[in-house]
Amino acid sequence: MVNWRGSFCVPTRIHYGLGSLEVLAQIGIKNALIVSDPFLVKSGMIKNVTEQLDKANISYTIFSDVVPDPTVAVVVSGVAAAQKILPETIIAFGGGSAIDTAKGILYFYACINEEKNEESKPRLIVIPTTSGTGSEVTDFAVITDEKAKAKIPLRDKKLMPNHAILDANLVRSLPPTVTADTGIDVLTHAIEAYVSTLASDFTDALAEKAIRIVFDYLPKSYQNGNDDEARVRMHDASTLAGMAFTHTSLGINHSMAHALGGRFHIPHGRANGILLPYVIDYNSKEEKAAVRYAEISRLLGLNYMSDIYAAKELRNMVIKLKENLEMPSCFKETGIPEADFLASIEALAATAMRDSCTQTNPRVPTQEDLEKLFKKAYYGN
Numbered sequence: 554m555v556n557w558r559g560s561f562c563v564p565t566r567i568h569y570g571l572g573s574l575e576v577l578a579q580i581g582i583k584n585a586l587i588v589s590d591p592f593l594v595k596s597g598m599i600k601n602v603t604e605q606l607d608k609a610n611i612s613y614t615i616f617s618d619v620v621p622d623p624t625v626a627v628v629v630s631g632v633a634a635a636q637k638i639l640p641e642t643i644i645a646f647g648g649g650s651a652i653d654t655a656k657g658i659l660y661f662y663a664c665i666n667e668e669k670n671e672e673s674k675p676r677l678i679v680i681p682t683t684s685g686t687g688s689e690v691t692d693f694a695v696i697t698d699e700k701a702k703a704k705i706p707l708r709d710k711k712l713m714p715n716h717a718i719l720d721a722n723l724v725r726s727l728p729p730t731v732t733a734d735t736g737i738d739v740l741t742h743a744i745e746a747y748v749s750t751l752a753s754d755f756t757d758a759l760a761e762k763a764i765r766i767v768f769d770y771l772p773k774s775y776q777n778g779n780d781d782e783a784r785v786r787m788h789d790a791s792t793l794a795g796m797a798f799t800h801t802s803l804g805i806n807h808s809m810a811h812a813l814g815g816r817f818h819i820p821h822g823r824a825n826g827i828l829l830p831y832v833i834d835y836n837s838k839e840e841k842a843a844v845r846y847a848e849i850s851r852l853l854g855l856n857y858m859s860d861i862y863a864a865k866e867l868r869n870m871v872i873k874l875k876e877n878l879e880m881p882s883c884f885k886e887t888g889i890p891e892a893d894f895l896a897s898i899e900a901l902a903a904t905a906m907r908d909s910c911t912q913t914n915p916r917v918p919t920q921e922d923l924e925k926l927f928k929k930a931y932y933g934n
Contacts, residue, residue, distance in 0.1 A: 561755045563796055565690045569719040569789065571781065574601055574680065577644075578609040580716060585611060586640040586675075588631060588655035589647050590619040593682065601723065602646050602680065614638050619647065619654045622697040622704070622818055628657035635662045635675075642676045645714075648735070649686035649695075649821060652679055656694035656712045663711055679714040682723045684774070684787040685735025685822055687742055687795020689717035697815055703904050704811040713799075719792060721784040729775050732787075733878035736771040738822030739763060739791045740871070741829055745804040746797035748836065748845040749913045759797040761852055766790035768853060768870070772877050805918055806832040808908035809927065812901045817889050826880050827887075830868045831930045835916065837864040842915035883933030891931075898927045 568576045585606065593599050594617045606613050616634045618627055635643070635658055645655030655677065663674040679689035688694070692713040695704045727735075743763035746756055766786050773783035809832075810824035836842040840860075847863035853870065857863040872882070881887050884894060902923035905911060911918065 559751070559753055559800075561753065561800060563690065565714050565717050567690070567717045567719065567792065569792075571722055571785065572720065573718055574605060574720040574722070576718060577602065577605040577678070577680075578611075580678065582606065582609070582611045582678075583641045584638060585613040585642040585644050586631075586635050586638060586658070587613055587615045587644045587646055588619065588658060589615065589617050589645075589651050591617050593617075593647055593651075598682070598723070599646065602644065613644075614640075616658075619651045621650050622814055623650050623654040623657065624697045624699050626699070627654060628661060628696060631655075631658035632661045632665065634658075636665075640675050642678060645677065645679045646682065648681065648683040649688060652681065652686060652688040653694040653696065655679070656688070657696050657707070660694070660707065660709060660711055674711060676715040677712075678716040678718065680718045680720070680723070681788070681791070683727060683731065683735045684721075684724055684784070684791045685738040687739070687791050687798065689714055689719070690792055690795040691799035693799065695811060702816045704815040706811065706909050708909065717792065719788045721781065721788045724784050724788060725778055727778060729778070732775050732778065733771075733880055734820045734822035734826070735791075736767060736774065736787060736822070737826035737829070737875065737878070737880065739787065739794050740767045740771070740874075741806055741822075741825040742794035742798045742803065743767070743790075744829070744833075744849065745806055746794065746801045747849060748842055748915045749798075749801035749804060750915060751801040751913050752845075753800070756797040756801050759793045761849075763790040763794040763797065764849060764852065766793070768874065771874070775878050802913040803910040804832070804836070804914035805905060805911055805923065805926075807910040808905040808914075809901070809923065809930075811908055811910070812904040813884075815904070816897055816901060817894075819884075819887060819889075823880065823887070826875055827882065827884055828926075828930050830871050831926055833864065833868040833871065835918075835922070835926055836914065837861065837868075839916035845915065884931040885933065889931075894931050895928075898924050901927055
């Protein structure tokens with residue numbers, strides 16, 4: 554199931570470790586558009602970035618209209634802000650929504666100005682404030698089409714960040730629920746990358762390390778946000794998983810989560826976490842996929858002879874981890890009205906089938922398969 558031919562490139566320069574944000578003043582920025590969200594501005598966290606820019610006398614403008622599940626309208630507004638200052642650098646500061654918004658702005662700003670090559674488009678620097686998306690090293694972004702009530706995955710080399718700054722000082726204050734949601738997102742990225750039809754020895758190494766770190770350090774981050782080692786390791790795991798899935802793409806776990814997020818606005822990581830055990834069960838019915846899940850199970854020390862049984866034990870480990878993180882086990886527990894969910898299943902499945910992530914799932918699904926999976930994940934059976 555591992556790809557024996559392909560290419561592997563990690564163009565993003567990664568700066569990591571506590572205090573690594575200081576490198577921002579040394580990168581040679583001239584004029585920046587900072588893309589962030591209102592909370593990070595009002596709380597003063599944005600000063601972590603602006604103080605570094607002020608130190609180096611760098612000109613900047615803050616665009617803080619970011620919303621959860623960033624919309625086409627917000628991206629258009631951000632492009633207009635960029636057009637006013639013609640930034641040489643765009644800085645994404647925040648979680649997945651801020652990063653996706655910044656990527657959307659960069660993409661359309663470059664297109665409008667016909668800046669099609671790496672030399673002329675603004676540089677992108679990503680400073681994540683959650684340990685989950687991996688977007689700091691991917692050429693992916695997800696934008697919400699409010700009219701269609703669907704998330705639109707974008708993928709283009711223009712979206713690959715030039716620099717990623719992984720300063721775990723910025724995630725100390727994350728609430729436990731956000732730590733859990735984003736941490737499970739890391740695990741889903743890594744597992745889906747490992748079982749993807751585009752997996753390789755290179756992506757396997759990254760995914761395996763990320764999976765190990767999540768099981769070892771996510772519960773510690775959840776229990777004590779001031780555990781520096783746990784915070785640093787989870788920040789690293791997020792990037793490792795991102796490096797893996799930007800080469801492999803993902804699978805139906807993400808296709809389904811994208812569809813749910815676009816319609817019901819469930820936090821992305823939470824949606825992925827709810828779906829993960831059901832997707833493992835579904836994919837394990839394909840023999841090669843079961844072998845890959847079994848390899849992960851054995852990597853974590855569960856030495857079962859049967860691949861099918863080992864795959865089931867991986868599912869059970871995921872369920873146990875989620876219980877320790879006090880996460881919902883099904884969508885009914887998130888408060889989505891039953892009638893609304895059931896009425897949407899056909900549309901959700903159709904949207905997930907069209908999602909690009911579905912193409913690299915280890916088992917080829919039908920729309921009926923996805924409808925059944927959505928129903929199982931709602932009731933928890």
